Amino acid sequence: MTKKVLLFCDPGIDDAIAIMYALLNPDIELVGVVTSFGNVTKEQATRNAAYLLQIAGKSDIPIIPGAAQPIQQENMVYYPQIHGDDGIGPIEPPEDLIYHVYPFDTIRVLIEHYKDELIIVDVGRSTSLASAFILFNEQIKKVGAFYLMGGSFFRPGNVTPIAEANFHGDPTASNFILKFAHNLTISPLNVTSDAYLTPEVIDEISQTVKNPYYLMVRPIFQYYFHAYKKLAPDIVGAPIHDIVPLIMMINPSVADYLYYDVKVVEQGDAKGLSYADLRPNGVAGQTRIGMKLNYDIFLEEVKKVMEMRYAENRGCSSENN
Template sequence: MRKKILLFCDPGIDDSIAIIYLLLNPNIELVGIVTSYGNVTKRQATANAYYLLQIANETHIPVIAGAATSVEPDQDVYYPDIHGAEGLGPIRPPSSLVFQTYPFDEVRKIINQYEKELIIVDTGRSTALATAFTLFDEDIKKVGSFYVMGGAFFVPGNVTALAEANFYGDPTSSNYVVRRAHNLTITPLNVTQNAIITREIVQYLIRYSTSPFSFLITPIYEYYREAYKKNLPNVQGAPVHDLLTVMVANDPSLAEYIYYDAKVVDAPGDARGLSFIDARPTSPRGKTRIAVRLNYQKFVNDFVKTMTQT
């Protein structure tokens, strides 16, 4: 049986690669995409998601209008230096692109259609997912599991010294989600920063892939790689944080985990967006699964197999 995934995202290059992976993986059925602000504006994120569905001839998959701002909109920051002005590096969806979005209540309908079969994956700011918890509090209990990309546990952040971008972008919503979500797996920077795609891997994909996405993989990867080199000169490629999260949702054995209840600092100040656990020896363990080590070779093998359909 194919895994049913509802994706909350803000495409963004790594979100876009995650969407491509979901569309190409024969073991996954992408049942909806909720698009929100984050790497780019909500409108641009929505256009990018629909553009990818159009390339794959999968426009029957509902694109659902998510959040336009965080709960503190004056704190919203976009990242054109990382993802490009329109989120896909040098690639721009056609100006003639026309797309339809579904109302947010479609999330409730999808939950009730699939119930425990449904996996919700959140690779962006958690504003829209927190909204789903508040609006559909009884329905969302039927969801099988949740996977969230965010946080940095005992490692440096990537937006501040302490905070990762998703949790920093709307820490109030992130803290709400990590407290409310059941069967929750968090993929923080501890593992995602090691999920590096190299130029050699991309060249192999282009050589052997027959997917309709082949024409855009190299340009968006090269843009992303060059952006990362400015901050991490010694990096051997580009880390695909969001891609890893959907891959872990498909195959949790890609990572090793610890089990603690996580919290996110949602107060203003230097610690804003900090994710933390109580790791004292006498503290009780929690139920949230937090990925801390990546099986890199298994990650690469899975990615290459899916992207080349071999």
């Protein structure tokens, strides 16, 4: 059954690849994109999302601008050294790009329409999603499941020695979601840092001319890969963090999981640190936490979709999907 997905994001290169994956996967119906600050400004994230949708001929999918800043406002930090000045590496959306945006209340309309068929996937700062919980507190209970990219357990962070970017960017919002979201799965750096693609895989994808993004994939990946090589010269590929929650939703066997309640430190030097009570007498919780990536499954899922091989696996033509 096709998964109805409302995606919260801040494109960003790995967000952009996640959007591509969602649009190309016949098992996913992307019903809306909520954009916010994070890798870039809210305005740039919105523009990038619109551009990606237009390339795929999907301009009918609602784009919903969300939060422009975190709940506890601090100096805003963006990441052009990783994602480029405009968020998708060397690619710049056309200056004359025309697109339509929808009001934030569209989230409520989508929830009421799809009810428990709707799955919310949040791969950015959770400020917009927390706002939706507050504004639509009754409707949001109807959502079928939530998937969150964020956190890090027993391994380094990526913006501080201990904190992952999404949880660090608005830890108050992250805590809110971790407390109130039901059927919640989180994808921390434990799984997403191992979800890397190599230049060789990208070359394969870039040769798939029926993929509408085939001309874009290589240059944005190369930008991203070179940025990561500066941080870790020995790496063989670049992690595509934000694609992991979508793959978890389609194929849960892509990861091994623990079930614990999670909290985030909101202040001080440990800001953004995610933790769970894993002591022998700690109480297991309801949140499903990805702890180990099954890389072979991950790679096969990415290649199947991005190389548009899913039709072969289904024994039917892509026109029938």
